[in-house]
Amino acid sequence: MKRQLILEDGSIFEGMAIGSDRDSTGEVVFTTGMTGYQETLSDPSYCDQIITFTYPLIGNYGINHEDFESIEPAAAGIIVSEAASEPSHWQSTSTLDELLRVKDIPGLTGIDTRALTKKIRTHGTLKGKMCGMDVQVEKVIESLQQMPLPTDQVQKVSTSTPYTLPGRGKRVVLVDFGAKRGILRDLIERGCDVTVVRYDVSAEEILRLQPDGVMLSNGPGDPTDVPQAIEMVRSILGKVPVFGICLGHQLLGLACGAKTMKMKFGHRGVNHPVKDLDTNKVMITSQNHGYTVEPNGLEELGLIVTHVAINDGTIEGYRHKEFPAFSVQFHPEASPGPTDSNDLFEQFLALMSTSKKAGNVLCQNV
Structure with missing residues (x-):
């Protein structure tokens, strides 16, 4: 299913949905780790943030029971260039997509994460919304610009x-x-x-x-x-x-x-x-x-x-x-x-x- 990321500056990144299909808003940030996506996703410090993974392939060794940093991930969503659908690791018990669905976390794949990361590096972190293709973009942008960052x-x-x-x-x-x-x-x-x-x-x-x-x-x-x-x-x-x-x-x-x-x-x-x-x-x-x-x-x-x-x-x-x-x-x-x-x-x-x-x-x- 096709979905999109809309940023408060009016930028739009289109991709394909993984995980939950609910809409989600948050501060869009990027992380540069080549591995450790499970620990990153479950790190409570990413609460209410949409995480952009700069490494191009995420999910290649799946999800296991050992590497969670919290039981209930608090991230608002994740964005990847490519999400592996057939992970390979002896400890793997599920795919990244399956974990996101269970934890009700929306994700986007097929996004140009290099372009998104360059934008954040140039302009700073931006508020964004992950949503379907049937929204009124202008209203979403206006809402994002007026939305304060959470304090709780x-x-x-x-x-x-x-x-x-x-x-x-x-x-x-x-x-x-x-x-x-x-x-x-x-x-x-x-x-x-x-x-x-x-x-x-x-x-x-x-x-x-x-x-x-x-x-x-x-x-x-x-x-x-x-x-x-x-x-x-x-x-x-x-x-x-x-x-x-x-x-x-x-x-x-x-x-x-x-x-x-x-x-x-x-x-x-x-x-x-x-x-x-x-x-x-x-x-x-x-x-x-x-x-x-x-x-x-x-x-x-x-x-x-x-x-x-x-x-x-x-x-x-x-x-x-x-x-x-x-x-x-x-x-x-x-x-x-x-x-x-x-x-x-x-x-x-x-x-x-x-x-x-x-x-x-x-x-x-x-």
């Missing part, structure tokens, strides 16, 4: 109730802003006793759990849309070690007084080079974000930059001068992507141990 994405993907994954190691509270399963996997593999809490948890509730450390997860959207989380982070700083990933990185910056800004088209993919300023080594990282922390005045706010993006120089990591807290904009758990930065989980464990041995002397004097 974190609320949509965060856990509805707290839960615990028992372990014999460090007691970690994971604040779920849309946490990927890969983060939980890495904590559990290191023996951590993990309690997952909602995005709107208070500082008092966290400290009542007496954690050895707090992890701020990844998540979708604008970090300023969750002001209660900013206040929570501000209140726990200096009282417990903190490690932020992606959205958690931005929230740590905001809690310290920094500002964030929307990027032109963001970083999405598994091939983003990042330089570690402490070691001068470059790692290849997995990323998915549309906002970044502004670099001006960070040192005055007590933040020391530790990582920068090679391609555009944006901030990719910092640590606090005084408090046991650090964060990175990229994904050390990968899923998908390379594991060059996976040792950041070890650094978090070491920070918790050091802080505990010191008795949080600095924290007690705050």
